[in-house]
Amino acid sequence: MRQILIIGAGKSTSVLISYLLDKSETENLFLTIGDLDIENAKNLSQNHERCKAIVLDVFNKESRESAIKDADIVISMLPARFHIEAAKDCIKYKKSLVTASYVSKEMKALDQEVKENGLVFMNEIGVDPGIDHMSAMKVIDSIRDKGGKMILFESFTGGLVAPESDTNLWNYKFTWNPRNVVVAGQGGVAEFIQEGKYKYIPYHRLFRRTEFLEIEGHGRFEGYANRNSLDYRSIYGLEDILTLYRGTIRRVGFSKAWNMFVQLGLTDDTYTMQDTMNMSYRDFINSFLPYSPTNTVELKLRHNLKIDQDDIMWNKLEELDLFNKDKKIGLENATPAQALQKILSDKWTLAEDDKDMIVMYHKFGYELNGEKKQIDSTMVLIGEDQTRTAMAKTVGLPVAIATLAILNKKITTPGVQIPITKEVYTPILEELESHGILFKEQENKYLGYNPSGGVGN
Numbered sequence: 001m002r003q004i005l006i007i008g009a010g011k012s013t014s015v016l017i018s019y020l021l022d023k024s025e026t027e028n029l030f031l032t033i034g035d036l037d038i039e040n041a042k043n044l045s046q047n048h049e050r051c052k053a054i055v056l057d058v059f060n061k062e063s064r065e066s067a068i069k070d071a072d073i074v075i076s077m078l079p080a081r082f083h084i085e086a087a088k089d090c091i092k093y094k095k096s097l098v099t100a101s102y103v104s105k106e107m108k109a110l111d112q113e114v115k116e117n118g119l120v121f122m123n124e125i126g127v128d129p130g131i132d133h134m135s136a137m138k139v140i141d142s143i144r145d146k147g148g149k150m151i152l153f154e155s156f157t158g159g160l161v162a163p164e165s166d167t168n169l170w171n172y173k174f175t176w177n178p179r180n181v182v183v184a185g186q187g188g189v190a191e192f193i194q195e196g197k198y199k200y201i202p203y204h205r206l207f208r209r210t211e212f213l214e215i216e217g218h219g220r221f222e223g224y225a226n227r228n229s230l231d232y233r234s235i236y237g238l239e240d241i242l243t244l245y246r247g248t249i250r251r252v253g254f255s256k257a258w259n260m261f262v263q264l265g266l267t268d269d270t271y272t273m274q275d276t277m278n279m280s281y282r283d284f285i286n287s288f289l290p291y292s293p294t295n296t297v298e299l300k301l302r303h304n305l306k307i308d309q310d311d312i313m314w315n316k317l318e319e320l321d322l323f324n325k326d327k328k329i330g331l332e333n334a335t336p337a338q339a340l341q342k343i344l345s346d347k348w349t350l351a352e353d354d355k356d357m358i359v360m361y362h363k364f365g366y367e368l369n370g371e372k373k374q375i376d377s378t379m380v381l382i383g384e385d386q387t388r389t390a391m392a393k394t395v396g397l398p399v400a401i402a403t404l405a406i407l408n409k410k411i412t413t414p415g416v417q418i419p420i421t422k423e424v425y426t427p428i429l430e431e432l433e434s435h436g437i438l439f440k441e442q443e444n445k446y447l448g449y450n451p452s453g454g455v456g457n
Contacts, residue, residue: 008077016396100126152365158249
């Protein structure tokens with residue numbers, strides 16, 4: 001049997017494993033799931049006869065090398081910073097590798113060795129990055145194939161709560177790593193280009209510079225800028241493009257409300273606070289407000305943020321139980337961001353019967369035969385349950401499909417790469433459609449850069 005090693009048994013791994021186990025007999029596969037927590041790995045193995053769970057510490061050279069040496073191909077579902085040791089072993093033992101993570105500098109540095117050994121190191125094959133690459137390149141390549149010239153590309157992705165599970169004023173719940181939500185946009189400036197002009201948004205302004213997006217059948221959304229838009233000029237071959245903007249999708253009103261936390265300093269992750277183990281939620285908020293012997297925390301906060309008592313922003317803050325003097329942060333030496341994450345997790349964790357939703361939107365502007373045209377491409381997927389979430393499907397399925405394609409020699413071009421070639425994206429997108437992950441593409445009148453949105457109108 002052909003051996004597949006899966007390192008990491010996190011949330012997105014469930015759908016990945018189910019897909020491969022469903023094909024284990026017809027494809028002659030045997031899966032080994034390695035994780036620090038053997039119980040996590042055992043739960044995902046489903047007691048299947050073609051699957052086993054092992055304890056695997058990626059920093060333990062002996063156990064890591066032993067597992068990789070016995071595999072035919074390796075999937076790493078670990079955080080990006082942990083891939084590199086497994087990647088080096090994959091070269092040593094001549095095994096191809098698949099990850100859903102962004103290509104790090106360390107990973108990119110292995111490219112020549114990977115090519116010399118005839119291996120495929122496929123990265124960024126999740127949802128974003130991943131499905132965004134493939135769906136975008138499919139349209140970009142089709143425009144180029146008919147002689148068109150790209151002049152605009154905008155792309156947005158969001159992990160949201162499904163409408164039927166949307167039960168709070170923020171229209172948001174954690175569907176993925178809460179920490180990534182709390183610290184989003186920090187550590188740099190959002191850089192992009194619009195109508196040939198370079199634009200920059202510093203972090204303290206990020207959540208007040210949003211675009212509106214209207215997606216037919218699903219309503220209105222907003223998007224705020226990602227940090228690395230300009231990198232995609234070389235990735236997608238768009239060096240001469242006039243507008244290039246990538247962002248994150250939220251429901252309308254989220255960013256304005258989130259900006260309150262940014263302005264107070266609650267999302268800062270650069271220092272630790274005193275006695276956060278015993279600090280109440282109310283004390284946490286008060287820590288960022290001026291001292292007053294007479295005014296309450298509520299009054300000081302409203303004054304500081306210039307919020308009226310009947311403002312929906314105030315209702316959103318109250319809904320989070322921020323002024324509770326009995327609930328404790330309960331974390332030792334927490335940063336403000338970690339404390340905020342704890343508070344939000346109380347309210348924004350998905351309930352057992354909640355469903356999540358992935359929303360993706362691309363806008364392509366191009367010129368053909370002297371005429372400017374526009375294509376809008378949208379994908380919306382709602383999760384089935386707490387195991388087969390939309391996030392788990394859109395991350396796990398592309399990883400699984402790519403793994404089999406490499407194993408079956410359908411993807412053969414060696415090197416450290418991402419899924420932007422027809423060889424890779426064509427078969428994967430076709431199979432994703434059979435799982436309900438499909439894009440609706442619509443020709444529209446060219447609007448240029450239009451911050452008021454208008455998808456599907």
